[in-house]
Amino acid sequence: MNLTFKFVPFNELNGLTSEKKxxxxxxxxxxxxxxxxxxxxxxxxEAWLIQKTMxxxxxxxxxxxxxxxxxxxxxxxxxxxxxxxxxxxxxxxxRDELTLIGPGTIIKEIKxxxxxxxxxxxxxx
Amino acid sequence: xAVFNIFKDLFDKLSALFSAKKDVKLGLYGPPNAGKxxxxxxxxxxxxxxxxxSVSAVPHETREVVVKEKIEVKSKGKSLSFNLxxxxxxxxxxxxxxxLKFKINKDDAKERAxxxxxxxxxxxxxxxxxxxxxxxxxxTINPYSQVNITIIGNLAARDIPVMIAANKTDxxxxxxxxxxxxxxxxxxxxxxxxxxxxxDEFYDQLFKVVKK
Numbered sequence: 001m002n003l004t005f006k007f008v009p010f011n012e013l014n015g016l017t018s019e020k021k022x023x024x025x026x027x028x029x030x031x032x033x034x035x036x037x038x039x040x041x042x043x044x045x046e047a048w049l050i051q052k053t054m055x056x057x058x059x060x061x062x063x064x065x066x067x068x069x070x071x072x073x074x075x076x077x078x079x080x081x082x083x084x085x086x087x088x089x090x091x092x093x094x095r096d097e098l099t100l101i102g103p104g105t106i107i108k109e110i111k112x113x114x115x116x117x118x119x120x121x122x123x124x125x
Numbered sequence: 126x127a128v129f130n131i132f133k134d135l136f137d138k139l140s141a142l143f144s145a146k147k148d149v150k151l152g153l154y155g156p157p158n159a160g161k162x163x164x165x166x167x168x169x170x171x172x173x174x175x176x177x178x179s180v181s182a183v184p185h186e187t188r189e190v191v192v193k194e195k196i197e198v199k200s201k202g203k204s205l206s207f208n209l210x211x212x213x214x215x216x217x218x219x220x221x222x223x224x225l226k227f228k229i230n231k232d233d234a235k236e237r238a239x240x241x242x243x244x245x246x247x248x249x250x251x252x253x254x255x256x257x258x259x260x261x262x263x264x265t266i267n268p269y270s271q272v273n274i275t276i277i278g279n280l281a282a283r284d285i286p287v288m289i290a291a292n293k294t295d296x297x298x299x300x301x302x303x304x305x306x307x308x309x310x311x312x313x314x315x316x317x318x319x320x321x322x323x324x325d326e327f328y329d330q331l332f333k334v335v336k337k
Contacts, residue, residue: 043278050217050275051249054242057219065218068271104218112269114306 003106003121006033010095013037018045022052025101029066030056034102039095040070049101067107071098071117148195148206149335150254154280155261156272157184157214157241160292164261164318165193165211171324172196178211183227185241187213190251200328205335212251213244215272252279257286257335264291264315265298268307277308288334289313290327295320 006028013021022045028035041049046068053066073096100110100119111118153161162178169177177193180186191211198205219241224234258280262268280287291304294315301315314330316323 043275043282046271046275047249047252047279050215050272051246053217054219054245058239058242064220065216068217068275070271070274104220110271111267113267114269 004033006035008035008037010038013039018042018048021045022049025049026052026056026066029101029103030060030063032103032106034100034106037099037101040097040099063103065104067100067102067104067110069100069110069112069117071100073097148208150210150256151207151331151335152210152212152251152255152258153261154212154248154252154258154276155214156263156270157216158182159214159261159263159266160290160318161214161261162187162191162211164259164290164292165191165209167318167321167324168196168198168207168209169193171321172198177209183224183229183237185214185216185219185224185237185244187211188237188240188244189213190244190247198328198331200325200332203332205332210251210255212248213241215245215248215276216241217272219245252285253283255280255285257288257331259288259290259331260311261290261292261318262304263293264301264304265293265296268304273307277311286334287311288330290318291315292318295322 008025008028013024016024021041025035025037026049049066049068057063057065102119106121107119108122109120111120153165155161162180165178166176166180169175173193173196178187178191190213193209193211196207196209198207219238221231221234221238224237225231229237260273260276260280262273277287289304289308289311291299291301291313293299294301295317299315301313305313312330312334314323314327316327
């Protein structure tokens, strides 16, 4: 089984409208690529990504959604504990975090806790 | 004097009308199967004597937003009127095959998955309309999930008051502390909506959150 990762540098999406960002990310995922995005989406863009994913899942039988997780810049910083700081960094355009977005058919689960994140994939023949 | 009383009565009625507080639109949000509808039913049973949503062990039982209006909740001598909004669970992927494990036939499972995708979209669209939100989490499950971050991040970005109901505390695996550690900036109330455990503390906290 081959896993294909697509690294998307911060500058590739910076400056695009939210709609174009989401569409580009979903295009990669629908090609069975696991996207490693430098930085993170705004909360509204994350919600929109989920919304667009659901719309496309309803319209496309082969597409079974996504798995999504943002790995914090520092493990010393608890994932949720500084939401305001996170929102501020998003507004300023942080590139310190890493956002992982992959097809639901390939990524079985993303297990995370304050110390580590684990990516569990589905083995296919 | 009689004319004075008539005018006073009219004035009092008009004052009451214009000073009447609008109902608080309270959303129940969270991932699937966290117990949102069970909590909605508990609240409705406590204050209206009737349930509002169907519940099931199968995920995505609630696939449409359900609203119950004018729920008068009382806590510590105070009273608030809520419009309670029970929303479908938010998920990033929905696979009909997951429903087959619950002995649902393939066609029904596919239909359920299709409806569930629409439910997620509807739940997200309703976010903007909320005055306050209770994020309902299953306290037996690891809270560090992106869906939870996304829900809470969106509520924070919209400046909507939030409290967290750490549900299912009657179960052995329940870990309220994990939820408190994950979301230290939000009030977390451990409770069991099904068993009605800790509801007084829940209502007390709800009033504090709404009054902010």
